[in-house]
Amino acid sequence: MGQASRHASERTGSSWLARVSPFVASLRGYDSTRLKKDLVGALTVTALHIPEGMAYAQLAGLPPQAALYSTPAALALYALFGSSRQLIVAVSASVSVLSAATVGAMAQQGSPRFVALTAALALMAGAVAALAGVLKLGRIAQFFSASVLSGFVFGLALIIAIKQVPKILGIEGAKGGFFERLGFIFTHLGQTHVLTLIVGAASIAALLLLGRLSKRIPAALAVLVLGIVVSAVLHLDAKGVAIVGPIPSGLVSPQLPHGVGLKDLLGLLPGACGIALVAFAEAIGPARMFAAKHGYEVDPNRELVGLGAANLGGGLFRGFGMGCSLSKSAANDQAGSTTQVASLVTAGLTLLVALFLTGLFRALPEATLGAIVVVAILGMMDVKELVRLFHLRRGDFLGAGVALLGVLAFDVLPGLLIAVGVSLFLTVYRASQPRMSELGRVPGTLDLAATHREASAITLPGLHVFRPEEGLFFANATSLRDEVLTRVRDADVPVREVLLDLELTDDLDVPAADMLAGLHEDLSHRGITLALARVHRPTWRMLERTGVLAKVGPEHIYPQVAAGVEAWMAHHESQAWQEWRLIRDGLYLLRSRVDEAGAGLHGEERHRQEDLLVRLDEADRRMRELLNHLPHAPSGDDDPRGTRH
Incomplete structure (x- = not known):
């Protein structure tokens, strides 16, 4: 094979790889400076990911180590197949709650069947998202109102928060919907464990304080370490404060979930579609924002494929559904990350923690994990956005309110269907109006x-x-x-x-x-x-x-x-004054063009041009006289062009 043919083959192979994996294209011109920024971004994301991942695993109804086992694959697969260079796709509060709500209706939380169904749900969500990307359905996002989704996310945040309150109060967790849990908490306030409440309140205060003092400090990691140290030194578990307890180290091998039949898959399908939709809806906005900031393009269909690959990876490692982490993505961008290398390094660091450092988390108080979740989802409760919608357009506010109340009244999955239904209704209603x-x-x-x-x-x-x-x-x-x-x-x-x-x-x-x-x-x-x-x-x-x-x-x-x-x-024979005005304005525009064209004429051509201008002026004069005698014609003073001669 000649050198030219070899170079052509290399270019073809590189082009093929770039089409399959946007990660390849992002590495063009990669140097040590960009590597340094990506490493800083990876360390920042890891510091946030470890505590949040453990907390969100519990949101999904799984033990904390589930996040350490499943998210490395999710981080790596999205880095390879997603098109955003700053977005972090790993654990997501909204996706975790959707997962728990879907599987909780089919199995007892904590049981082996619950774990198997959760993994199957992640695999199905991944397949749905990837298939949507292959079929180029990325444009579906534009049919879902951002206003309605903001209401849905707000309601979801309230559900997440209400599930963490019993951990912070040290009381038994309630079951049921939002209002049932809220009523249970109010009726059992007398059973609050004071020391647990102090730990939870102190954790929330420390998270908020550190967040205000500096954006560079990984507040969640700092509070997690502080909680572990205080718990171990003061033996809080012996005083009635619930702790995480032993966490198995090591990794699980990739495998398909056992004991999941066709009937189970059909039952999981609505939740899988919901997870794919919510993950895409919360990812595409930040992805486009980062792309615009750094001067590259994101492909919505590629984002679907990347999110699908991340969920497939999480499901294969007995994990749970994956989505976009807004807080970690923002921290990754602020740290200066330039490519998906940051996600790959984060995946490697998470593997190291899963293999060698799980014993450090044994004394972590459950109240501290609950506090980390509550503070992390505060950004999802966007009161300012709801107020803005109320003042700008009541229809958008009403849509957001319906979605919010739907989530609180009917739980997550029905609330998601209500949000989607309201979005589609608003789309069809506006399209049906005769504009x-x-x-x-x-x-x-x-x-x-x-x-x-x-x-x-x-x-x-x-x-x-x-x-x-x-x-x-x-x-x-x-x-x-x-x-x-x-x-x-x-x-x-x-x-x-x-x-x-x-x-x-x-x-x-x-x-x-x-x-x-x-x-x-x-x-x-x-x-x-x-x-x-x-x-x-x-x-x-x-x-x-x-x-x-x-x-x-x-x-x-x-x-x-x-x-x-x-x-x-x-x-048509009948010419009203409007038609004569049109003809007159046409004559005026013709005169202007002739006048402009004659700027460089000389001799005989100049004389012809001047003669034409005279005739056009005479025609215009007659038109003005005609207009002045037509009924309902505006006077010459109403001529918006004013006097030209």
Whole structure:
């Protein structure tokens, strides 16, 4: 093989690897400076990940070591297949609670079956996300209202917090939904273990204080270490304070969960879809923000594949569902991380902890773990965002409120379905509204503008030019037809032609095409012509295949709206002052072009140009006289161009 062929083969292989793994492309130009920044980012993320991972494992209903076993694979797989260079995909509070809620309905927490179903759920969530990425369904995120999801996340944060309160109070944990747990806590406050409450409250205070003092201090790790030291020195377990206890060291081998049948998988499917959706929804926003900040692109479909790979890795190592960690991603970015190497190093450091350092966590108080979770999810309770929605748009606030209350009243999975349902309802409802503008000519120009935005825009009597402000499709077709007929019926001057500007309709489905056919018939019965302008090629083909083109007539389809207006004027005898003003403004614009073109002319050509200008001025003078004698015509003082001569 020649050298040129060898280089071509290497380029092809590199290109193939870059398509499969965005990580390869991020390593171009990698040097020691970037490595140093990535190592700092990895150490920062590890300091946050160890305590939060152990706490979130308990949120998912698993022992703390489950996070140490499963997250290294998740971190490494997302680093290889995800497209964001700063995002940290590992444990997630929202995904952990979704996992516990799904599996808790099918098995007793703490049982081997619960562990097996949790791993199966992570595997299914990974498969769902990866398949969605392969099928290029990343754009589905735009159909879910960020306002509604903010309400869902707020409600989820409240559920997470209420589950940690018994640990901090040292009382028995309640079961049931949010309000049942809240009622249980209030009725059992008298059983509060004072020393446990002191440990939990002190942990929360230390976390908040350290967070305010410096963003560089890993507050969660510092409080975790402090909690372990105090607990060991004072023997808090002997005084009634619950501790984590012995944590097995080592690793588990990758394996498929045992004893999970087809019926179980069907029962887990809604939760798997929910985890895939929530993980993607909370990841895509930060991923795009980091990409914009550092000047690269993220691919939503790649993000789905990366999240799917992370969940598959977590499930294979008997773990739980994985998602985006906002706090660790932000810390990773602030530390200066430039590539996914930070995630790979974090995975390695977590493996070292799982192999050799689990014994250090034996004396850790459960109240401290609960405090770490509560402080970590405070950012999910975005009160300012809800207040902003309330002041800006009550509809968005209502959607967020419905999602929030749905989570609290019906638990996580039904709440997720409510949030998704509200988002889809708002999408369909807004799409079904007839958003249509009537176009008129801006005085002094031949430009068209929406009459509700440009008050001076002039319309031609008998001709209505409408532009749908979004593409025509089945959801808005009927309402748009009704709106056109209503405006035609309520017009002050009898309408003789309706010209539809279809610029925003890139494609046309069958129901929308049928609507145009029906609209043509409705208008024809009223003696009104239907014309179309700016019809894109896919729309033209659909009109042709459905027979609408033959009904409307190719002679009534125009490349530009202006061409349709000109055709209207040419085929109708009655010319109102609006039409004469259009002709006069056209003459004025022609005169301006002739004047500009004559700047460099000399001799005979200059004389011809001056003669043409004189004739155009004479035509303009006659037009002004005509306009002054037409009924309802504005006076010359109303001319927005003012005096030109």
